[in-house]
Amino acid sequence: xxxxxxxxxxxxxxxxxxxxxxxxxxxxxxxxxxxxxxxxxxxxxxxxxxxxxxxxxxxxxxxxxxxxxxxxxxxxxxxxxxxxxxxxxxxxxxxxxxxxxxxxxxxxxxxxxxxxxxxxxxxxxxxxxxxxxxxxxxxxxxxxxxxxxxxxxxxxxxxxxxxxxxxxxxxxxxxxxxxxxxxxxxxxxxxxxxxxxxxxxxxxxxxxxxxxxxxxxxxxxxxxxxxxxxxxxxxxxxxxxxxxxxxxxxxxxxxxxxxxxxxxxxxxxxxxxxxxxxxxxxxxxxxxxxxxxxxxxxxxxxxxxxxxxxxxxxxxxxxxxxxxxxxxxxxxxxxxxxxxxxxxxxxxxxxxxxxxxxxxxxxxxxxxxxxxxxxxxxxxxxxxxxxxxxxxxxxxxxxxxxxxxxxxxxxxxxxxxxxxxxxxxxxxxxxxxxxxxxxxxxxxxxxxxxxxxxxxxxxxxxxxxxxxxxxxxxxxxxxxxxxxxxxxxxxxxxxxxxxxxxxxxxxxxxxxxxxxxxxxxxxxxxxxxxxxxxxxxxxxxxxxxxxxxxxxxxxxxxxxxxxxxxxxxxxxxxxxxxxxxxxxxxxxxxxxxxxxxxxxxxxxxxxxxxxxxxxxxxxxxxxxxxxxxxxxxxxxxxxxxxxxxxxxxxxxxxxxxxxxxxxxxxxxxxxxxxxxxxxxxxxxxxxxxxxxxxxxxxxxxxxxxxxxxxxxxxxxxxxxxxxxxxxxxxxxxxxxxxxxxxxxxxxxxxxxxxxxxxxxxxxxxxxxxxxxxxxxxxxxxxxxxxxxxxxxxxxxxxxxxxxxxxxxxxxxxxxxxxx
Amino acid sequence: xxxxxxxxxxxxxxxxxxxxxxxxxxxxxxxxxxxxxxxxxxxxxxxxxxxxxxxxxxxxxxxxxxxxxxxxxxxxxxxxxxxxxxxxxxxxxxxxxxxxxxxxxxxxxxxxxxxxxxxxxxxxxxxxxxxxxxxxxxxxxxxxxxxxxxxxxxxxxxxxxxxxxxxxxxxxxxxxxxx
Numbered sequence: 001x002x003x004x005x006x007x008x009x010x011x012x013x014x015x016x017x018x019x020x021x022x023x024x025x026x027x028x029x030x031x032x033x034x035x036x037x038x039x040x041x042x043x044x045x046x047x048x049x050x051x052x053x054x055x056x057x058x059x060x061x062x063x064x065x066x067x068x069x070x071x072x073x074x075x076x077x078x079x080x081x082x083x084x085x086x087x088x089x090x091x092x093x094x095x096x097x098x099x100x101x102x103x104x105x106x107x108x109x110x111x112x113x114x115x116x117x118x119x120x121x122x123x124x125x126x127x128x129x130x131x132x133x134x135x136x137x138x139x140x141x142x143x144x145x146x147x148x149x150x151x152x153x154x155x156x157x158x159x160x161x162x163x164x165x166x167x168x169x170x171x172x173x174x175x176x177x178x179x180x181x182x183x184x185x186x187x188x189x190x191x192x193x194x195x196x197x198x199x200x201x202x203x204x205x206x207x208x209x210x211x212x213x214x215x216x217x218x219x220x221x222x223x224x225x226x227x228x229x230x231x232x233x234x235x236x237x238x239x240x241x242x243x244x245x246x247x248x249x250x251x252x253x254x255x256x257x258x259x260x261x262x263x264x265x266x267x268x269x270x271x272x273x274x275x276x277x278x279x280x281x282x283x284x285x286x287x288x289x290x291x292x293x294x295x296x297x298x299x300x301x302x303x304x305x306x307x308x309x310x311x312x313x314x315x316x317x318x319x320x321x322x323x324x325x326x327x328x329x330x331x332x333x334x335x336x337x338x339x340x341x342x343x344x345x346x347x348x349x350x351x352x353x354x355x356x357x358x359x360x361x362x363x364x365x366x367x368x369x370x371x372x373x374x375x376x377x378x379x380x381x382x383x384x385x386x387x388x389x390x391x392x393x394x395x396x397x398x399x400x401x402x403x404x405x406x407x408x409x410x411x412x413x414x415x416x417x418x419x420x421x422x423x424x425x426x427x428x429x430x431x432x433x434x435x436x437x438x439x440x441x442x443x444x445x446x447x448x449x450x451x452x453x454x455x456x457x458x459x460x461x462x463x464x465x466x467x468x469x470x471x472x473x474x475x476x477x478x479x480x481x482x483x484x485x486x487x488x489x490x491x492x493x494x495x496x497x498x499x500x501x502x503x504x505x506x507x508x509x510x511x512x513x514x515x516x517x518x519x520x521x522x523x524x525x526x527x528x529x530x531x532x533x534x535x536x537x538x539x540x541x542x543x544x545x546x547x548x549x550x551x552x553x554x555x556x557x558x559x560x561x562x563x564x565x566x567x568x569x570x571x572x573x574x575x576x577x578x579x580x581x582x583x584x585x586x587x588x589x590x591x592x593x594x595x596x597x598x599x600x601x602x603x604x605x606x607x608x609x610x611x612x613x614x615x616x617x618x619x620x621x622x623x624x625x626x627x628x629x630x631x632x633x634x635x636x637x638x639x640x641x642x643x644x645x646x647x648x649x650x651x652x653x654x655x656x657x658x659x660x661x662x663x664x665x666x667x668x669x670x671x672x673x674x675x676x677x678x679x680x681x682x683x684x685x686x687x688x689x690x691x692x693x694x695x696x697x698x699x700x701x702x703x704x705x706x707x708x709x710x711x712x713x714x715x716x717x718x719x720x721x722x723x724x725x726x727x728x729x730x731x732x733x734x735x736x737x738x739x740x741x742x743x744x745x746x747x748x749x750x751x752x753x754x755x756x757x758x759x760x761x762x763x764x765x766x767x768x769x770x771x772x773x774x775x776x777x778x779x780x781x782x783x784x785x786x787x788x789x790x791x792x793x794x795x796x797x798x799x800x801x802x803x804x805x806x807x808x809x810x811x812x813x814x815x816x817x818x819x
Numbered sequence: 820x821x822x823x824x825x826x827x828x829x830x831x832x833x834x835x836x837x838x839x840x841x842x843x844x845x846x847x848x849x850x851x852x853x854x855x856x857x858x859x860x861x862x863x864x865x866x867x868x869x870x871x872x873x874x875x876x877x878x879x880x881x882x883x884x885x886x887x888x889x890x891x892x893x894x895x896x897x898x899x900x901x902x903x904x905x906x907x908x909x910x911x912x913x914x915x916x917x918x919x920x921x922x923x924x925x926x927x928x929x930x931x932x933x934x935x936x937x938x939x940x941x942x943x944x945x946x947x948x949x950x951x952x953x954x955x956x957x958x959x960x961x962x963x964x965x966x967x968x969x970x971x972x973x974x975x976x977x978x979x980x981x982x983x984x985x986x987x988x989x990x991x992x993x994x995x996x997x998x
Contacts (some may be wrong), residue, residue, distance in 0.1 A: 014937075016934065016935070017937070018941075019942070020933075020934040020939065021934075022948075023928060023939055023942030023945055024877070024930040024931075024933060024934055024939070024942075024945065025877070025917070025918070025920075025921055025926070025930070026875070026877020026916065026917030026918045026920075026946050027877065027918075028877070028878070028942050028943075030879070030943065031877070032870075032876075032879075032880070033870075033876035035874075037937075050976075121860070121862065195977065196977065197941075197977055198881040198882075198887060198889055198941075198943045198944050198947075198975060198976070198977050199878075199879065199881065199941070199943045200881075247942065247943075248939070248941060249879070249881075249941050249942070249943030249944075250940075250941045250943060250977050250978055252977070254926075282883055283881065283882040283883045283884065284883070381977055505940075505941045505942025505978075506939070506941030506942065506978045507940070508940075520829075532955045542878075554910045647836050693937045694937070695977075696937075697937050697979060697980075697983060699980075700979055700980030700981075700982040700983065701940060701977075701978045701979055701980045702980075703980050704977075704979075704980030704981065705977070705980075727882070727883075727884050727885055727886070728881075728882040728884060728886035728887055728975070729886055733886075733977065734888075735968065735972050735974075735975060736967070736968045736971045736972055736974070736976075736981045736984070737968050739980060739982075741964075741982070742980065742982055744982075758963075
């Protein structure tokens, strides 16, 4: 038999994914694949205006259509529900958010009426017959305009400002007074985009009158958060809400905030007598009104540098645009501060951070959430300062990076970067792309008048949040720490079954969880069944369970590991009793009758079926002192966090810090202004790797999202708040034709903060956005242009280079040199 | 302050009749080797026929507008986007969906290659991508990377960054015997 002497480690291997078989055969179970008896279909009537008062709603024509069961309006749900929880204190906390518009609409696409019918086609037809009279109001789509409060979205709040706070660390004024040079940057802007999962939101809800419970089958990606909001909103005990998810066709954070639609579907089911309601979002509904990523403007940035180009202080004013309703916000107002100095050593900083509502789609935690905006800002600062001081971009970074020997590194606001080696990543990336050769090629090309730029982006992917940071935005918020649950059991016939509270969307949790348990029990991963997909009834979730924020390798697998260890201890104890030996005489392995436990001294063994049999169906043989052995072990892992200092805004906000370093070489065509990637490298460090193939896949995926966002994907609004990119033909998600070949490199600096040395990863820190901006900037410095926006396509490059409308260095950047 | 009042009252439209009353059109399609004779509304999309009437839910909908290719199926050997075709247009046609790729429980070499190359993550786009790959390999057994990129230009994948999909299709090209 195999024994612990010839133990094979599964963690660290590129094990093929357990998820693959069903997905390849077209047998995945996505939410829209579910069909139920008596099912009805819901279609939303949505606002064509960005900002308007609702004068009247007439639903009678729609209701008269044969096959229409009912309609639902905001006025009708108002007495049945509470406004959704607002995370913000006042003024943002005064905002009243309902899932159907009550008296006003505040963004184009906001749901106004729900039509419920026997078929999707009838619901579509009837929705056309709903008459809504609007009184149009001026829309405000620009964040800085919104903060002037000329047009207020939420009268009850009295202002468009949701939140404001100053994050100040070190001695900023002293740093500026001692600086050898000070660089001023007037304005930088991080654009609005969405990772647009290919599967849109889907909700099936049933408010069952028989047991007064609400059942959901959906693809929400943070259900434990959703049920907290839904329970309070619907006045329903949280235990009466059951949520199940199955295969999910991508989320990237965007499906976290589908709880308003979940609420409407439940209320519609209640009105329809408990029949299940299905709502399948269309692509244009998704693009206009599910969630977008946060847009951010950086104003009046001042950077203090010493004589060697080492940054000593950064002061700036950041304005975040969260769209019409805060929802998950204003958490983004603090989440960026997980990475206050980015990968750099400066100690002094003052960021005045404000968030505002505008008449645009509400934001949600889009891949790279809130940190990527800040990290992009820092990378722009570094490149602009390097240029102004005449220091090469790579050299500038080396002078400013946190040094490998400084880890664990405490940032100015008390975050602890667990491990990392940024200079080494730079070295690996340069080697892979052929940095020196490209420098020669660039010089030769520039002589011919070609616009070629080389750019470096260094970024962080902070994972496993301390939810105590919510108390920095709202001292009354009842959240802190982080935890995840898992259950590991031997079922009646000895099957190893693992259940976790995550709802993966392609991250391979079934595979990595099996790898971890296989190592604990010393069996083959094929012998382990992993139940993923959220189910409140599995009782393995905590209030933080879901799949978001780069954490499964740490929080999820720590819970799985803990549950497996508990099971192992029980199995050992039981086997020692049965085999009449001591526990330390027991070894785990696989024998002729499958996985078994064996007494080394006697050679006697008992297989998993034998152990499970005793506990589950043959328990009279168990002595009383063994009655606590259940072989059904639940474990809750808790992150070792403390509540941060709310006044000083100080404390450890995240457990692990994966890092990425990308380099791009880009050419801007002189005639068409189309930017074309000539070469690209991505180097990743996420500590000890559980499954290298899955990690590599996540890196490629995050790279595609970033390249798409940098060059092709933008949520564009016109001046009155019409969404101009509501279809994929307008939004143009990156395709196989646009995606360059990515050279992949990898280093490992194990995390001291997780049991396995792994770090959460997957979001990728938006490295390509920083990198492409850097490469374009390198090409354009000589043209007097500053890359002041995270989105750059042929049109914006033309406007900068020919129109001279945007990005003019003379207007944007000034340098003060001190003798 | 309100600037203008816009009335959005529409002229009354003829009320749609319930589904059953709309003239149902009889069609016959052969899907994965099995012939189905049934009636559909004229407006029924091909993807609705496949998913809702035939319960073949491996074919997905991603964009509704022919961009993303999650709904790709083969019709008489050609890759088509079933979200932008009416079911009646498939009358008399032979369709292949993802469910028809495996044979006697064994994965088709294209399916196997996608799995072996980690060419999928969430798996939502995968059926459409494999059928586009099927079409490519049916007339080009030694595709260059450029050929592959072109062949799947109409299939959006939001998870993989396409890198492993290129590898998967190259691997499939080596292993496919007769597509």
